[in-house]
Amino acid sequence: MLIKVVREKRKEMESGLVGDERMLFTRFVSGMIRGEISEEEVIDNVVLLVFAAHDTTSFAIAMTFKMLAEHPDCHSLLLQEHDDIMSRRRPGENLTLEDTKKMKYTWQVARESMRLFPPIFGSFRKAIADIEYEGFTIPKGWKILWTTYGTHYNEEYFKDPLTFNPRRFEEPIPPYAYLPFGGGPRICAGNQLAKLNILIFIHYVVTRYNWSLLCPDEQITMDPSPIPFPWNAHQSFSQVILEDNNLRDLSRIIPSKLGFTFYICCPIQYSIFHSIMRLILCWISHLQ
Ligand code: HEM
Numbered sequence: 001m002l003i004k005v006v007r008e009k010r011k012e013m014e015s016g017l018v019g020d021e022r023m024l025f026t027r028f029v030s031g032m033i034r035g036e037i038s039e040e041e042v043i044d045n046v047v048l049l050v051f052a053a054h055d056t057t058s059f060a061i062a063m064t065f066k067m068l069a070e071h072p073d074c075h076s077l078l079l080q081e082h083d084d085i086m087s088r089r090r091p092g093e094n095l096t097l098e099d100t101k102k103m104k105y106t107w108q109v110a111r112e113s114m115r116l117f118p119p120i121f122g123s124f125r126k127a128i129a130d131i132e133y134e135g136f137t138i139p140k141g142w143k144i145l146w147t148t149y150g151t152h153y154n155e156e157y158f159k160d161p162l163t164f165n166p167r168r169f170e171e172p173i174p175p176y177a178y179l180p181f182g183g184g185p186r187i188c189a190g191n192q193l194a195k196l197n198i199l200i201f202i203h204y205v206v207t208r209y210n211w212s213l214l215c216p217d218e219q220i221t222m223d224p225s226p227i228p229f230p231w232n233a234h235q236s237f238s239q240v241i242l243e244d245n246n247l248r249d250l251s252r253i254i255p256s257k258l259g260f261t262f263y264i265c266c267p268i269q270y271s272i273f274h275s276i277m278r279l280i281l282c283w284i285s286h287l288q
Pocket of ligand 1: 049052053054056057060119120122123124179180181182183184185186187188189190191193194
């Protein structure tokens with residue numbers, strides 16, 4: 001399906017239909033026309049972006065809600081923060097960027113959830129020179145896998161690492177110890193967008209709905225991202241029961257093929273996004 005889309009776009013652009021260069025897809029295809037990247041690379045990047053952007057964020061949101069449900073004291077503090085923001089807003093006024101900057105505790109809660117349940121467990125680096133580390137040599141050219149667990153669960157960096165304690169982020173964290181978004185020049189390109197998505201999402205759920213976990217005792221395992229354990233036991237991972245306080249947005253909770261992550265979105269966004277995800281998943285399984 002993507003091959004078809006890429007080829008059609010190329011045909012359009014080659015026949016003079018100028019694409020919007022602000023759009024990433026247009027830029028990819030322009031690069032392909034100029035011979036800078038291959039068709040395969042364009043497709044790889046599109047697929048990567050969809051998974052990198054969508055699944056990670058929904059895992060983070062799902063685990064944040066599970067943590068909030070399991071720590072009612074944190075939930076109350078968080079709610080207080082959002083009530084304060086709401087109280088300063090005029091009726092009908094939209095959430096602003098300034099409002100999101102006030103969500104300090106909420107971000108601590110989300111960060112702590114990502115510390116315990118990192119959506120991406122690690123990533124690869126290639127040694128571009130021989131590296132000496134604690135008496136070992138990593139030869140040039142070797143691939144290295146860094147993992148979040150190496151530091152996230154390490155007492156040296158996070159006191160009492162198995163405890164859920166959002167306030168630990170009030171103190172500075174040593175560099176490269178907290179890595180849900182990776183680090184260095186290849187740090188997650190979407191980390192600020194992810195932060196906004198998470199904060200805005202939490203804001204609307206906690207201020208508009210009374211919610212609770214459908215299956216409070218559910219265990220989570222990492223495979224390698226957080227999923228229910230045993231994973232086919234029931235389809236309730238982070239599904240929540242919402243009681244609609246203010247029916248402005250249509251809300252839905254949909255089990256996805258990739259770990260029953262949850263969504264609250266307008267039906268159009270939902271159906272477009274899920275159609276794309278399903279097509280990509282079919283396409284990938286077809287390739288395998
Ligand atoms: C909670 C949400 C997210 C998490 C936990 C996350 C995590 C990560 C991690 C661990 C990496 C690898 C970084 C490294 O190797 O050092 C990465 C890379 C990347 N992420 Fe994210 N990500 C999230 C959301 C997003 C979003 C929303 C987008 C785009 C809209 C995005 C786009 C990317 C891209 C393009 C890269 C590759 C960057 C590069 O290699 O230069 N991510 N992400």
